[in-house]
Amino acid sequence: MDAYDHRTIGQRQDLFLFHADSPGAAFWLPRGLTLFQELEGFVRDHMRAAGYAEIRTPQVLNRSLWETSGHWDAFADGMFRIAGGKTLGADGIRNAEGELADSRDLALKPMSCPGHMRVFGARVRSHRDLPLRLAEFGLCHRDEPSGALLGLLRGRAFTQDDAHVFCAPDQVAGEVTRVCGLILRVLAELGFDDVVVGLSTRPEVRVGSEADWDTAEALLAAAAAAAGLDPVLQPGEGAFYGPKLEFILSDRMGRRWQCGTVQIDMNLPERFESAYIGPDGDRHRPVLIHHAVLGSLERFLAILLEHHKGQLPFWLAPDQVLVAAVGPDQQRAAQEVADRFKAAGLRASVDVRSESLARKVADSVSLGIPVVAAVGARETVDGTVTLRWPDGTKEVLYLEAAAARLSAMTQRATRRRRMRRETAA
Template identity: 50%
Template sequence: MLEIDHRVIGVKLGLFHQQVEGPGMVFWHPRGWQLYRIIEDYIRDRMREMGFSEVRTPQLLARSLWEESGHWDKFGKDMYSVTDHDAERALCLKPMSCPCHIQLFNKHIRSYNELPLRYCEFGNCHRDEPSGSLHGLMRTRAFTQDDAHVFCAESQLVTEIGRFCQLLRRVYQDFGFGSYTVALSTRPPHRMGSEQIWDRAEEALANAASAAEVEFELRPGEGAFYGPKLEFHLMDGRGRSWQCGTVQLDFFLPERLNARFINDQGRQEIPVMIHHAILGSIERFIGILLEHYEGWLPNWLAPEPLVVSTITTADIPYALEVAADLKAAGLRVSLDTRAERLGRKIMDARDKCIPLMIVLGARDARERTISLRHRNGAQEVYNLDDSVPVLRNECGGPLAFRGKYLEG
């Protein structure tokens, strides 16, 4: 049995590794990057359904932007800075994407008819975390946030927050987390803005959560420096709690960075900004998944959900044909045609946590069948022509996602 530590599981399954030359960074191997892309594409699909437009913003921006937004005052010691020698100014690698999305909003004069305006980005972020706090995928110096921001009028808050809370429920269920708790974190000691606006923001977020039928516990003093937030804590298979999703309400950054829209009275108004994340960090979420499932990811998430194995070398031509048919149907399939005994191939597939195995022998080739072996040892025989819908059902995952990103 694999040790229940995502770092051990990741190396054992050939997903990723880390080394001293890249402290807090991740070297993704092909199988690991396949898993990463499955998750990314799944989230991309969900966000598209929710009306978010995907964007891409720069990694390196002038420090003056981070000073203007207030992030430099709050996070400056944790940000990587370099010097632009030509312009003689300081630049910073972004630790988050929110000021960048405001720049997109500000590029045009916005009308109230455009709101709510929804952006999402797989934002590559860097933070200079203390070396002693680094822990595999759970805490890194380079990571990807599934960042999303909504610019809206205050009257649209309840609807926007409610629809995102519904999305979070659906996504967590799809990934196998049926249990989670929610906390409402309020104004921290170090914060921007007036107490009156904080009162308004906290009341608005609490009302929106209640309207969405989200039960929460209050956590005073743990909000972001620019606004209160809802934190979604998942419960894993070992009873541990992991904070992943967030919904943050922000009345301050749009004002600091001069975001405006023209309201229905023809006057300029400051939009409210909602910061969203479902997973938080894709790297960290993969670490949570690996420990939650002890390496045996659901079929739809497994980098290789299916391996086609031969009994003898004489079975190779039929195995190639079967694998080609399944790949053409959009299934992720690997081949094992080594001159090894079948027992060894079964053990190797188990070591890689491959949940499904097609074993092919002379009879299968003669009768145009496949022998499907499940992780628990159960076996079934299907005609080759009938096997595709069965296997797509086995490997397809969540219904709305099924058939879209099966093949890497």
């Protein structure tokens, strides 16, 4: 692995680790979990601003639910299935008569959509409730082949920013246009402007009628055009329940990774007998729009770390500023500076080791900490700090001014994101 592989960065910066105890899943360390939570919070803010209600659905669900959704048959190879505490293979566990085990069979969820169908169907819905937008940061498990595992880029356990919009047919175009704008806006704010969009159509293994597929593909293609997109056709690459738009990023090695998706689904509402009461008082079938802004948060973090070569933007970095004591006499002063920065809402750490300042700066760069605040004898007497910026330049500021400057950097990023959301809305 080279120096900018996300697995190398993760080890060097104490973000996460991998172990044979859980192949295909990461152990998140404190700095890495901070980074993960910051990214999750960034997406959550966008989703709330777009009118989504966040929910959480169970990790383990009964076989009957997966049979209703079609996953038990169409997605069998990708699911961890359980019976009596034993993991099932793709063919399940059969009894003496050769039949599959009974309804006690369970499965770890590979995706959140069936759970969201249950939430929608929990009570009578009116046309006034639509569009109903639900979101979840769902921990998913998929039985990926061991040879396909690649750190955070492809694993067996990942967090998906899963969202579903239940809407009337005449709301589909507007909702897809809005979702596409949301995805492209978030990706741009994270530094990805070069995004390829693919239109994936019906796969060989699928559920639902050909008429429903015709309708869904036509709706999605029209909505993509209305959103100003010119997607590349990807025949046969759709999900088994519906066509999808795929938002594809290229990493620094030229590898292509599918991140955000938008899918139109006529099948799950039919299979779950979902309905809403229309203005005419009759029951009507909603259209379901599945979408994810980043897809797997773990995968996206890997792409982000490699894209920035481990030097993340100030607002996202696990530690935003390192307070470095120049000598042993400044240890207490350095801790006080770090405490002041923390009080200003900054993620600050302190280095009081008996190492040279040059060594501490080099270590901060290796850890991906954007700013170093040096506290020496003169700074202690004057009540100042010397800030070393990411480009290597230095600036001496009084402590309160430094805290205000650094805090404003985070606030400016927040304001820019808010303004972009408001402008888009």
